[in-house]
Amino acid sequence: MKKPENYIPPTTTQSIDRDALLAQLAGIETITDSVQIAKLSQDYYHFSPVLQPQLADKTGDLVVRPVNEAEVLRVAATCVKYKIPLTVRGAGTGNYGQCIPLEGGVILDLTRMNEIRWIKPGLACVQPLRVYSHRWTSCTCCLTSRALHH
Numbered sequence: 757m758k759k760p761e762n763y764i765p766p767t768t769t770q771s772i773d774r775d776a777l778l779a780q781l782a783g784i785e786t787i788t789d790s791v792q793i794a795k796l797s798q799d800y801y802h803f804s805p806v807l808q809p810q811l812a813d814k815t816g817d818l819v820v821r822p823v824n825e826a827e828v829l830r831v832a833a834t835c836v837k838y839k840i841p842l843t844v845r846g847a848g849t850g851n852y853g854q855c856i857p858l859e860g861g862v863i864l865d866l867t868r869m870n871e872i873r874w875i876k877p878g879l880a881c882v883q884p885l886r887v888y889s890h891r892w893t894s895c896t897c898c899l900t901s902r903a904l905h906h
C-alpha cells in the first residue's frame with residue numbers, strides 16, 4: 757500500500773533501548789520469548805490464500821498482558837513516548853489479519869482482562885474478555901438463567 761508523503765515510519769522496539777522500555781512497563785506481565793510473540797502475532801488470516809503471503813512474516817517485538825485500565829493506559833503512554841506501534845489483540849480469532857502487527861512494536865493482549873463486573877436483567881458490564889472463553893460461556897449462561905429468573 758502507498759504511504760502518504762508525510763508518513764513517518766514508527767520506531768520499533770528493536771531500534772530502541774529494550775531494557776528502558778521494559779523498565780517503564782515494570783509490574784505489567786510481558787512476554788519476550790520470540791516463539792510466543794510470533795504465536796501472539798497471528799490470527800486466522802491463513803484461511804485466505806490472498807493474505808497468507810502478505811502477512812506470514814509479520815510479528816511484534818513484545819507482548820504485554822495488562823489486567824486493568826491503569827495498566828492499559830501505562831502501556832499506551834509508553835508506546836507514545838517511544839513512538840512504537842501498538843496493536844490491540846483479543847482472542848486473535850479474526851479472519852483478516854486485523855490484530856496482526858504490520859510494523860512490529862507492542863502487542864496489547866487483553867485476554868487477562870476477563871472480569872464480569874456486574875449483571876442486571878438484560879445488561880452486563882464486562883471487561884474485553886475472550887469471545888469463545890469459558891468465562892464468556894458462563895457469562896452467557898448466567899445472563900440466560902437470570903433472564904429466565906426475572
Ligand SMILES: Cc1cc2nc3c(=O)[nH]c(=O)nc-3n(C[C@H](O)[C@H](O)[C@H](O)COP(=O)(O)OP(=O)(O)OC[C@H]3O[C@@H](n4cnc5c(N)ncnc54)[C@H](O)[C@@H]3O)c2cc1C
Pocket residue numbers: 799800843844845846847848849850851854855866884886887
Ligand atoms: C471458526 C471461526 C468462526 C467465526 N465465526 C464468526 C461469527 O459467527 N460471527 C462473527 O462476527 N465473527 C466470527 N468469526 C470472526 C471472529 O471470531 C470475530 O470477529 C471475533 O469477534 C474477533 O474477536 P477477537 O477477540 O478474537 O478479536 P481479534 O482477532 O483479537 O481482534 C480483531 C480486531 O479487534 C481489535 N480489538 C480486539 N480487542 C479489542 C478491544 N478490546 N478494544 C479495541 N479493539 C480491539 C484488534 O486490534 C483487531 O483489529 C469467526 C472466526 C473463526 C476463526
